[in-house]
Amino acid sequence: EVQLAESGGGLVQPGGSRRLSCAASGFAFYSSWVSWVRQTPGKGLEWVANINQDGSEKHFVDSVRGRFTISRDNAKNSVYLQINSLRDEDTAVYYCAVDSSGSYGWDSWGQGTLVTVSS
Amino acid sequence: DIQMTQSPSSLSASVGDRVTITCRASQSISRYLNWYQQKPGKAPNLLIYGTSSLQSGVPSRFSGSGSGTDFTLTISSLQPEDFATYYCQQSDSVPRTFGQGTKVEIK
Numbered sequence: 001e002v003q004l005a006e007s008g009g010g011l012v013q014p015g016g017s018r019r020l021s022c023a024a025s026g027f028a029f030y031s032s033w034v035s036w037v038r039q040t041p042g043k044g045l046e047w048v049a050n051i052n053q054d055g056s057e058k059h060f061v062d063s064v065r066g067r068f069t070i071s072r073d074n075a076k077n078s079v080y081l082q083i084n085s086l087r088d089e090d091t092a093v094y095y096c097a098v099d100s101s102g103s104y105g106w107d108s109w110g111q112g113t114l115v116t117v118s119s
Numbered sequence: 120d121i122q123m124t125q126s127p128s129s130l131s132a133s134v135g136d137r138v139t140i141t142c143r144a145s146q147s148i149s150r151y152l153n154w155y156q157q158k159p160g161k162a163p164n165l166l167i168y169g170t171s172s173l174q175s176g177v178p179s180r181f182s183g184s185g186s187g188t189d190f191t192l193t194i195s196s197l198q199p200e201d202f203a204t205y206y207c208q209q210s211d212s213v214p215r216t217f218g219q220g221t222k223v224e225i226k
Contacts, residue, residue: 035215037163045155045163045206047215059213062120095162104210105153105168112162 002026002108004096009113012086020081020113022096027108030074032100036081038092039112048094051079064090086117121145121209125218131226138194140221142207147187151211154183154192157220158203166205167192197223 008020022034035050049060049070058070069082079096093114097106122145132138142152150170155163165174167183170190180195194201202225207218 044220045157045208045217047208047217050213050215061214097162103165103168103172103174104151105165105174105208106155106163107165107168107174109162109164 002098002100004098004108004110006094006096006110006113009094009115011116011118013119014086014088014117016086016117017082017084018086018115020083020094020115022079022081022110024077024079024096024098027098027100029077029098032098034072034079035097035106036070036079037095037097037106037109038090039095040089040092046092049081083115086115088117091115091117120214121148121212121216123207123209123216123218125205125207125221127221128219129222129224131224132197133226134197134199136197136226138197138201138223140192140205140207140223142185142190142192142218144188144190144209144211148209148211150186151209152183152185152190153208153210154181155206155208156201156203157206163206194223 003025005023036048051058051070055072067085072079093112095112097109124143152170154167157163171183182193204220204222
C-alpha cells in the first residue's frame, strides 16, 4: 500500500523557518517525482514545488521561489521542503503528493501538516 | 502560467441527479487534465487522470471528457458520498495549477 506521511508543521513567527518532511513507503519512491501542494484554510489548492527522481530537477511556484527549497533522500524514502522567510500567506496545510503509476495525476497524498505563521 | 477556471463555483443537487462541472484552461493543455475530489479535513483524492481515465477504485458514475482548453467532469447519478469539493488540475506544464474548486452540496 502506498503511504505518505508529512511531519514538521507547527506555529512559526513571520520571517521564521521550518523543515517539512514527507516519508514514503509502499512504492518505487526512487522512480517518482514528488510534489508539495498547500491549501490555505478554507481555500483552494496550490502546487508549491516538485523534485525529480534523483533530485537534479526542481521547480517552484513564483510565490515561494528563493524562499523555499526542496530536496530528497532516496535512501530514506523521504522528501523535504525547507520553508524560509515565512509570511502570513504561507499559513496552510502542506501535502506531499506523488504520481506512483505514471499517470501524470497525483494518486497518493499524505494527510498533510499544518504550518501556521503568526506572531 | 496556465490559469484554470472552473464553473460553477458551487451547486446544489439531489441524490440521483446528473451533475456536470466544467474546467477551462487559459491555453491548450492537450489532455493533461486531472480531477480530484476533496472532503472536509481530508487530502484530495484522484478521480480522473489524462482527461478521461478513471483512477483505480473510483466508481464508474464518474467520467471526464474534453481536450485542448475545455474539459468536463460528469457524475451520472449523484450519490450521498459524492457531496464534496471537486478540483481540476493541469499537468501539462509547471507551475502545476488548479481550478478554484466546485462545491457540490445537498439540495
